[in-house]
Every structure is written in C-alpha cells, then in structure tokens.
Amino acid sequence: MEHFLKRLIADGENLHLDFKYCVSDSRKIARTLSAFANSDGGKILIGVRDNGSVAGIKTDEEIYMVDTAAHLFCRPEISYTIKQHTTGGKTILEVDVLRGTKRPYQVKDENGKWLSYFRNNDQNLLANRVLLQVWRKEEKERGVLVKFSKAENSLMNYLKENRSVTLSKFRKIAGISSYKAEAILSNLIIFRILNMKASEKGFFYELNPEEPAIPCVGTGSIQH
Incomplete structure (x- = not known):
C-alpha cells in the first residue's frame, strides 16, 4: 500500500488527483468534490502538501469535514469512499469520488449561492451556463x-x-x-x-x- 501511495503522489496533482494539506473549511473541499463528481471522478489525498511531501493528518476532524461537505454543502449530496493509509508513521486520507449521475452537483458558497465546479487539469473551475x-x-x-x-x-x-x-x-x-x-x-x-x-x-x-x-x-x- 505504501508503494501505491508513493506512486500516486509522485504523479502530482492532475485531472483526477488533488492534494490537501488539511481540511479547515468544508466549503473549500466541497468545491473539489463537486468538480470531480461533475467531471470524470478523482481522488483527494488529505495530509499531502501541494509539493507532494507528506504531512499527515493530526485528528479525525478531516473525516467529519469531508462528510459535512458532501452532505450539507453539496446539492445533490455526493457519494464518496474514504480510506486511511499510513506511510512513514503518518496517516493520509484517500477520498474517492466517482463521476456523478445527477449532474450538475452544486456547492453552497459563503453567500448562500449554489455554484457548480468542474475539473480542468489540476484546477477546480466554476462552470459556465453552457456546461451546465x-x-x-x-x-x-x-x-x-x-x-x-x-x-x-x-x-x-x-x-x-x-x-x-x-x-x-x-x-x-x-x-x-x-x-x-x-x-x-x-x-x-x-x-x-x-x-x-x-x-x-x-x-x-x-x-x-x-x-x-x-x-x-x-x-x-x-x-x-
């Protein structure tokens, strides 16, 4: 499993992979969940810095934040699976999101507005009306x-x-x-x-x- 993680991290962030050092805001990770569900799916590795170095997670708070993002800040709710991996004594969360079947998946922003995102290379971009x-x-x-x-x-x-x-x-x-x-x-x-x-x-x-x-x-x- 450690070899799998190293290979995955070595690929870097891309169309189907996103790194999160930590999850401090459910709305922010909700954008990535929406982008993957609206596109072709992907994985989020929590506890990994943007440069690919492993920081690990310190508590189980990230699991709660992901669940809140998927069920409270996404419409419709987004299904996902989550696994815990240990490498070098540090814990990484692997969040797997499949392409959704009820697109568009929207995210509630700070002003209460529902917006949809999609994955473009290693970025989450706001969808326009044509894509919707x-x-x-x-x-x-x-x-x-x-x-x-x-x-x-x-x-x-x-x-x-x-x-x-x-x-x-x-x-x-x-x-x-x-x-x-x-x-x-x-x-x-x-x-x-x-x-x-x-x-x-x-x-x-x-x-x-x-x-x-x-x-x-x-x-x-x-x-x-």
Whole structure:
C-alpha cells in the first residue's frame, strides 16, 4: 500500500488527483468534490502538501469535514469512499469520488449561492451556463435534436477559418441571443462536434478534430 501511495503522489496533482494539506473549511473541499463528481471522478489525498511531501493528518476532524461537505454543502449530496493509509508513521486520507449521475452537483458558497465546479487539469473551475446545459441534457433520458440552421452554419463556417470562438463572438456573427447561443453550443458539445476549452481567460469552443465532417451548408439535422 505504501508503494501505491508513493506512486500516486509522485504523479502530482492532475485531472483526477488533488492534494490537501488539511481540511479547515468544508466549503473549500466541497468545491473539489463537486468538480470531480461533475467531471470524470478523482481522488483527494488529505495530509499531502501541494509539493507532494507528506504531512499527515493530526485528528479525525478531516473525516467529519469531508462528510459535512458532501452532505450539507453539496446539492445533490455526493457519494464518496474514504480510506486511511499510513506511510512513514503518518496517516493520509484517500477520498474517492466517482463521476456523478445527477449532474450538475452544486456547492453552497459563503453567500448562500449554489455554484457548480468542474475539473480542468489540476484546477477546480466554476462552470459556465453552457456546461451546465450540457450536464442537464446528458442526464435526461430524452435525446437531443440539432438542426443546422443559419446560426449553426455561421458558426461552422467561422470555425473553418478560425481556431476557436467565444460565446460573445458567436452571438455577434450569428446575430442571436445569449440564451440561443448557449443552447446551440451545448448541443454541439454533446454531439462531440465541438470541444470546450477553459483557461483563466475564459471559455473557448473549437471543432473536434476527431469527428467526421458534418453538414455546414444549407439546413439539416442530427439526433443524439
């Protein structure tokens, strides 16, 4: 088990792994729980510093804080498993979170507002409205129908000449509302026609290079 932990820690923080030196605020760890449940799941190692050095936990308070985060500060509640490991005489908590089936998972912030997070590399980022729509549509049993109207075609043609587009830019070139633009982008992400990229500068949408050619001229529809 100690070898497993060392290998895991050596990988460093990433899309599926987060280190916590300690848990002093249930709301903060709730963001990581939400991010993993909204993404592809992951592990939280409590008692490990950001640089990978092992500090260990001093009390069982962290277990209580995680439970509070999952059940009081997350909506819907987030399921997880927790294990204790000992390495070098120090105790580490391993919190395992699976990808949720009731996305979006929200976190209650200090002002009582419910927000959703997702995992981007080794960061927890706040989800935008497009991503929230993607999650809600994917959790529904009903399929999604995409009609290639003037707005969709203008987007496809723009992305033939440009690497990416922002929501505001798409609104301008298509002459549509934010609500309509968000609905179109979320549908095209579900169909894997578009990829969404996130950074500190914001959200960008690109054509998925792995997808086959799609209709970009005239009108048509596809169903998911």
